[in-house]
Amino acid sequence: MGPLLLLILLGLAPAAPAAQPLIGSDVCRKCHPDVWLKFYKNPHYKTIALANQPPERTGCESCHGPGRAHVEGSGNKAAIRAFSVLEPARILDACLDCHAGDLGKAHIRRSQHTEAGVVCTNCHSIHKPATDKFLLARTQREVCYGCHAPVRTEFSMPFKHRVNEGFMQCTDCHNPHGSAAPSWRMAVRPRMVEQALAGEEACLKCHSDKRGPFVFEHTAVRIEGCETCHRPHGGPNPRLLRRPVVFTLCLECHTGAGNFGRRGTGERMQSPAHNMADPRYHTCTLCHVRIHGSNADPLFLR
Numbered sequence: 001m002g003p004l005l006l007l008i009l010l011g012l013a014p015a016a017p018a019a020q021p022l023i024g025s026d027v028c029r030k031c032h033p034d035v036w037l038k039f040y041k042n043p044h045y046k047t048i049a050l051a052n053q054p055p056e057r058t059g060c061e062s063c064h065g066p067g068r069a070h071v072e073g074s075g076n077k078a079a080i081r082a083f084s085v086l087e088p089a090r091i092l093d094a095c096l097d098c099h100a101g102d103l104g105k106a107h108i109r110r111s112q113h114t115e116a117g118v119v120c121t122n123c124h125s126i127h128k129p130a131t132d133k134f135l136l137a138r139t140q141r142e143v144c145y146g147c148h149a150p151v152r153t154e155f156s157m158p159f160k161h162r163v164n165e166g167f168m169q170c171t172d173c174h175n176p177h178g179s180a181a182p183s184w185r186m187a188v189r190p191r192m193v194e195q196a197l198a199g200e201e202a203c204l205k206c207h208s209d210k211r212g213p214f215v216f217e218h219t220a221v222r223i224e225g226c227e228t229c230h231r232p233h234g235g236p237n238p239r240l241l242r243r244p245v246v247f248t249l250c251l252e253c254h255t256g257a258g259n260f261g262r263r264g265t266g267e268r269m270q271s272p273a274h275n276m277a278d279p280r281y282h283t284c285t286l287c288h289v290r291i292h293g294s295n296a297d298p299l300f301l302r
Contacts, residue, residue, distance in 0.1 A: 160234025
């Protein structure tokens, strides 16, 4: 009775709807001539130019789906995959149908952008891009500033990374599609910071002289990371420091208390010879010049 019942149930099950026939991209340009006129410059045009993909992954229908019902419905958006009305999750699924193989997008589904409902079309414009590279809707920094207004302010500070000047851009440090778990700052996840080689901080891609390893490591650098002392975007203090006077920054850790530190003995206070009221001792790095790490001196002296 088991196999017979299964056959009966299969016979009663509704048949899967037949796939719509494809009509090709030539039909689309009759109603969308402005899009078609510039589409040959678009990276997605290679699906047409190479002619090595199946029909469902070629041209307009590779993204928008079968278009026959859309054409017969006189441009009915409900009959096609119209990204202007799609839910964010469906937009992401449509783009990842081709782009899921990119290593840089391996973490996109658990990134802060995706969790906040920010998907591909919030930053990219496929048919009317402002930049040929990456098909961004605006210049990269303006795309990012659209949501991250406080960062725009930081990049206008007296001391900052030169993003506004065009010397560098946000993606030199960040991966907007999500990043792997960090290996610094006690594994507290930064905001989609792109890792350098061997899981290092993105800062070391440019500041390679701070990489190490050193015989004598500065604990704050090796464990907590650069942001312990520096503001990554910009600030009012030289060298992007978090405090205006160097010794006040050092005293945040060098309190003489606790059993933490490189040797588990706590971070020692400065010796009695250091009169902290004397301006000569306000800039610790005048003597402790190898503050990021040293191969010669445990106190990071010259």
